[in-house]
Amino acid sequence: MTVLDEIEAAIPALRRYAVALLRDRTAADDLVQDCLERALARRAGWRGEGSVRGWMFRILVNLHHDGQRQRPKGVQLTLVSEDMAEFSRPGAQEGHMALREVQAAIARLPEDQRKALLLVALEGMSLAEAAAVLGLAEGTLASRLGRARASLRAATGRKTEKAARPRDEGTVQP
Amino acid sequence: MTERQPLSELELILLRHGTGPAAPPVPDATASATLAEWDRQDAALAALYGPIAAEPLPATMRAALDHAVRAEAAPRDAWPPRARIAAALALVALGAAGGWGAAQLPSAGSATQTAAVYAAIRAHQTFVGEVTHPVEVKADQAEHLTRWLSKRLGHQINAPDFAAFGFVLIGGRILPADPGTAAVFMYENATGQRITLYAAPGDGSNTTAFRFVEAEATQGFWWVDGSLRYAVVGEVPREALRALATAAWEQLT
Numbered sequence: 001m002t003v004l005d006e007i008e009a010a011i012p013a014l015r016r017y018a019v020a021l022l023r024d025r026t027a028a029d030d031l032v033q034d035c036l037e038r039a040l041a042r043r044a045g046w047r048g049e050g051s052v053r054g055w056m057f058r059i060l061v062n063l064h065h066d067g068q069r070q071r072p073k074g075v076q077l078t079l080v081s082e083d084m085a086e087f088s089r090p091g092a093q094e095g096h097m098a099l100r101e102v103q104a105a106i107a108r109l110p111e112d113q114r115k116a117l118l119l120v121a122l123e124g125m126s127l128a129e130a131a132a133v134l135g136l137a138e139g140t141l142a143s144r145l146g147r148a149r150a151s152l153r154a155a156t157g158r159k160t161e162k163a164a165r166p167r168d169e170g171t172v173q174p
Numbered sequence: 175m176t177e178r179q180p181l182s183e184l185e186l187i188l189l190r191h192g193t194g195p196a197a198p199p200v201p202d203a204t205a206s207a208t209l210a211e212w213d214r215q216d217a218a219l220a221a222l223y224g225p226i227a228a229e230p231l232p233a234t235m236r237a238a239l240d241h242a243v244r245a246e247a248a249p250r251d252a253w254p255p256r257a258r259i260a261a262a263l264a265l266v267a268l269g270a271a272g273g274w275g276a277a278q279l280p281s282a283g284s285a286t287q288t289a290a291v292y293a294a295i296r297a298h299q300t301f302v303g304e305v306t307h308p309v310e311v312k313a314d315q316a317e318h319l320t321r322w323l324s325k326r327l328g329h330q331i332n333a334p335d336f337a338a339f340g341f342v343l344i345g346g347r348i349l350p351a352d353p354g355t356a357a358v359f360m361y362e363n364a365t366g367q368r369i370t371l372y373a374a375p376g377d378g379s380n381t382t383a384f385r386f387v388e389a390e391a392t393q394g395f396w397w398v399d400g401s402l403r404y405a406v407v408g409e410v411p412r413e414a415l416r417a418l419a420t421a422a423w424e425q426l427t
Contacts, residue, residue, distance in 0.1 A: 029234075099222050102222065
């Protein structure tokens with residue numbers, strides 16, 4: 001596979017991650033487009049350290065970070081099409097989480113935790129890969145991940161843990 | 175036991191997502207429940223967002239990739255546009271610093287000038303390979319061409335004569351510029367080589383000396399003279415281009 005092929009192969013995952021991160025399909029595709037163009041422009045200088053996929057995720061995360069600095073946080077509400085919500089029909093087998101709840105819980109996570117959780121839980125990256133993407137020590141990432149998992153469990157979970165509503169207010173106001 | 179809970183979660187995370195020890199510890203009942211919970215979390219995320227990865231790529235991404243593929247096939251376009259911009263700007267900076275003759279320091283209007291020289295290079299690169307429509311108005315309608323371009327440029331302009339260098343006028347066109355509208359003349363020599371003369375309204379800055387700019391094989395000399403900015407651009411050797419630019423400068427001002 002050429003670098004160009006690998007760049008193309010990484011795009012679906014980048015889109016998936018960006019939509020989950022931003023919860024806005026247009027903003028997500030804009031971000032991925034910028035990421036793609038930057039990767040294409042810089043591919044000659046890429047020296048093959050790590051995977052192309054990891055390199056592109058790093059670009060995407062950095063672009064997103066730059067974008068956050070440039071503009072104040074806008075009101076971005078969760079936008080996932082109706083057909084996805086259908087997964088959460090009542091009567092789904094036990095143990096199957098209500099997707100709407102998960103979605104809402106993810107939206108409430110602090111962004112640092114959301115970024116970390118999605119890389120590992122959605123994209124299937126190892127701690128080492130995700131830490132490289134985010135520029136974090138593995139230990140820092142692991143504890144961030146632990147907090148995100150715990151918040152998610154508290155928000156979606158058992159009756160016994162209903163009391164433990166997420167205390168840390170997320171970045172998104174409903 | 176509750177005090178051990180955070181540590182145990184961390185261990186579980188290392189167990190699940192880390193490279194892991196050779197012999198992973200056997201999870202106790204609580205840990206097993208936590209891991210099962212995480213499985214459900216992952217499954218929910220996959221159900222929510224997985225379908226996005228199966229969608230076809232948006233047209234804009236497809237286009238960017240296709241452009242890159244074509245550029246790799248054609249050596250002259252080996253650099254994607256943004257890299258070319260960067261290269262052009264870097265070389266403009268170099269040219270400004272090491273320019274020949276009485277090159278002045280970039281004035282306050284240099285950003286506009288830089289944009290203009292980049293526009294000139296882009297105009298040249300866009301039309302140099304055109305077989306059927308390199309120009310909008312051909313040179314055989316010389317009077318109409320001069321009148322039209324002068325009117326749109328807002329300034330009287332006559333195409334310089336480069337016959338002494340073997341280049342004859344093919345014709346011209348207008349292009350959007352910032353500010354105003356640019357007039358573009360294209361010339362060709364007997365071997366089919368083409369050069370572009372680009373003229374656009376200025377930003378009110380003073381006259382400058384010639385500056386040299388280079389983007390890949392494309393080179394240019396540009397200067398500002400009163401109300402207009404000019405550039406002569408082509409894939410010809412630098413000295414030949416300088417002679418052409420000098421001739422243009424003499425005839426235009």
